[in-house]
Amino acid sequence: MDAAHMGADLERVLVTEDEIQAKLAELAEEIAQEYAGKDVLLVGVLKGAVMVMADLMRALPITAPVDWMAVSSYGSGTKSSGVVRILKDLDVDISGKHVLIVEDIVDSGLTLSWIKANLESRNPASVEIVTLLRKPEAAKVEVDVKWVGFDIPNEFVVGYGLDYAEQYRGLRQVGTLAPHVYS
Ligand SMILES: O=P(O)(O)OC[C@H]1O[C@H](OP(=O)(O)OP(=O)(O)O)[C@H](O)[C@@H]1O
Numbered sequence: 048m049d050a051a052h053m054g055a056d057l058e059r060v061l062v063t064e065d066e067i068q069a070k071l072a073e074l075a076e077e078i079a080q081e082y083a084g085k086d087v088l089l090v091g092v093l094k095g096a097v098m099v100m101a102d103l104m105r106a107l108p109i110t111a112p113v114d115w116m117a118v119s120s121y122g123s124g125t126k127s128s129g130v131v132r133i134l135k136d137l138d139v140d141i142s143g144k145h146v147l148i149v150e151d152i153v154d155s156g157l158t159l160s161w162i163k164a165n166l167e168s169r170n171p172a173s174v175e176i177v178t179l180l181r182k183p184e185a186a187k188v189e190v191d192v193k194w195v196g197f198d199i200p201n202e203f204v205v206g207y208g209l210d211y212a213e214q215y216r217g218l219r220q221v222g223t224l225a226p227h228v229y230s
């Protein structure tokens with residue numbers, strides 16, 4: 048799909064490219080302060096967090112190693128199954144380390160609460176979460192998220208890492224899809 052067509056499939060832009068970048072710069076400052084003098088490992092959750100990770104780590108005034116986990120809960124649909132599977136585990140041992148999970152979205156919260164509990168069971172020094180987006184009205188479980196970029200309405204969104212059937216991840220903004228896309 049070409050980029051122009053990808054953008055044309057959006058019904059409404061909820062967060063613009065500029066808003067995303069400005070927010071990540073703010074969050075990066077806060078995160079750098081929090082971890083000053085500490086070693087922190089950034090853990091990205093594939094595939095959605097790729098964009099947030101790429102831009103957040105470049106905005107961070109500190110250097111930090113990066114590792115990735117891949118889990119699946121959504122498959123190709125628009126609803127969380129609630130069943131989380133590890134598709135790819137971390138490469139490194141996190142015991143004694145400060146871990147910052149980097150995510151694109153907290154929707155039902157099922158994925159993040161599962162990942163957080165899973166990582167906490169490995170005896171890290173701490174586990175915190177930064178997410179670009181959160182849907183407060185969609186929460187099925189409460190997850191303690193330290194840094195949130197934007198609270199958004201309970202609508203399915205795409206762009207900036209977020210997909211619908213693996214499409215639209217490359218959009219620079221976040222928005223809802225036009226109804227014709229689903230039919
Ligand atoms: O709060 P929840 O309802 O659990 O939803 C959030 C999760 O869903 C998405 O991942 P998805 O499983 O679609 O994988 P992807 O990142 O590869 O698209 C998103 O990246 C989060 O990880």
Ligand code: HPA
Nearest residue numbers: 154202203204205209210
């Ligand atoms: O709104 C969403 N869009 C795309 N992927 C998602 N994964 C959880 N919520 C969403």
Ligand SMILES: [Mg+2]
Nearest residue numbers: 095121209210
């Ligand atoms: Mg997805």
